[in-house]
Amino acid sequence: MATFVVLLVLLSALLHASWNAFLHLSGDRLWLLGMMSIPYLVVSAIGVMVLPAPLPASWPYIAASVVLEFAYCITLIRAYRSGDFGQIYPIARGLSPMLVFVGALVFAHEALKPLAATGVALVSVGIMSLAFRRGMRFSGESVPYALLTGFFIASYSVVDGLGARLAGNSLSYIMWVYLLWNIPQFVMVWHLRGGRQQFFASKNEVAKGMLAGLIALTAYCLVIEAFRYLPIATVSALRELSSIFAVLIGWLFMKEKLTARHLIACALVTGGAVLIRL
Template identity: 60%
Template sequence: MPASAAVHARRARAAVRRRTTSGTRRGKRSLRDRGPPPPACPIHVFPPALMEQRFVLLVLLCALLHAVWNALLHASEDRVAQLGTMSVPYLLAGAAGALALPPPPAPAWPYVAASALLELGYCAALLRAYRSGDFSRIYPIARGLSPLTVCALALIALGERPTPFALAGIALVSLGIASLALRRGLRWSGESVPYALVTGLFIAAYSVVDGRGVRLAGDPLAYVAWVYLLWNAPQFALICRLRGWRALARSRAAVSRGLAAGVLSLAAYAIAIAAYRHLPVATVSALRETSSIFAIAIGWFALRERPSARRLAACALVVAGAMLIRM
């Protein structure tokens, strides 16, 4: 090939390379000028409305499970032994959480200890209330008094004024509890009623303590794990000392019912925690109050309790009022 032809060929190839390079650069600049690509649309396995309906149903299941494990405890022939075996699932869950998660920070530990003590008091009051009271009377009193007391504590301690809905709910709950707890002449309707009221106070107290303690702990699972340990370890040890380890293990009914009740209680708590991530807190709290309705049905059909029309109306007032307070 002549020298001139070779020179022309090299020049032509160089020109082609320059045009290709400049085009690529212009393409990159144009892409930069356009900005980042739009984010991809999220793909939902279930539509949001359907997901919300599913969690509403799960919260109702949570309320049912709570009523069921309380009914199992009420129907037990040896409630103390059953409460001891109920502690086993809590101890296992607490130990697993304490080993897997970092401990709560120092400011949260007083609340952990206070919550554990209040849970112990709650269990003692609940056992005494179930000794002679009807399940369909005791359970709604204890559950209904809790939101009423929390609302009062928030007003006194935090200065939070109740909304008009809450005021209406307070009136309904007060009327319903008075109808359940009192007879004519302002006498108690049963010797277990005062213990049911104390149980409701314990529920309100540990609810307020836990609300503050979880915020200080940062990780709610670590907080709950240590509460489980500090609450159930002494409770289990005390019941084993009262009943004896061997006698407790030989009570097959107490063991089976206690383990089942403990698992149901843990499942109800897990469902509530999951629901708080997908539904408003007020919605979850209000739906959980339907457990009193399930308690009446369980008392009627499973425990052969025949509630009067007055008791049914009073329970309806408690449930409706508790829902209004939570709104």
């Protein structure tokens, strides 16, 4: 079972890097975020009707997750506004495994074995190193917002890891989070982007937004299920292998350079993942 769950988390990592690439390439990232909300709303509305309600103990976690997910989306958009995909994504994703490790230790009392803890550290260092290169320049706001994004990622990961275990049904838990988070997000974007006439102006872009939304919600549903079987810090660190996929996507589709430094960083992250699995 553990090996199968790890494979699900790695699939989630690939899907997560893919929807972030959609977001980065979008000419209007706020609009894309609103468009991505539509699949979330449709799927979650069906989910809350057919699945059993989460147990009462999980509702404070659902409320906290809604706030943290919304904040995460806003800070991610601000970070992408002025930073490169290959820089911002690794900073945000690389910070979170170590923060999750601390959060899981404090709030879930999950202490990883030394080998696994070393693996988490290697994953974080390897991912963060992907963002830095000689002669690079960051805008005044890109790094602070990327770091803040990493904080929100770690926060909702710990909250959801605990909440999903208390809910009785992990999919029911995340369906309620998706529904309550995306209603205000969609309404906000709809209002800011001029309503129906402008919101659905381009069929091609609408299709891309819908696809990105389906990819994103699938990716995190896999993570929520994994939280039931593996320690929160382990799932978080393995999920952040998405940064390796992000580098490859940037190289293959965005003409971003792939250097020896990237390969060394990828080796560190892969080594860390192996230690975690062992």
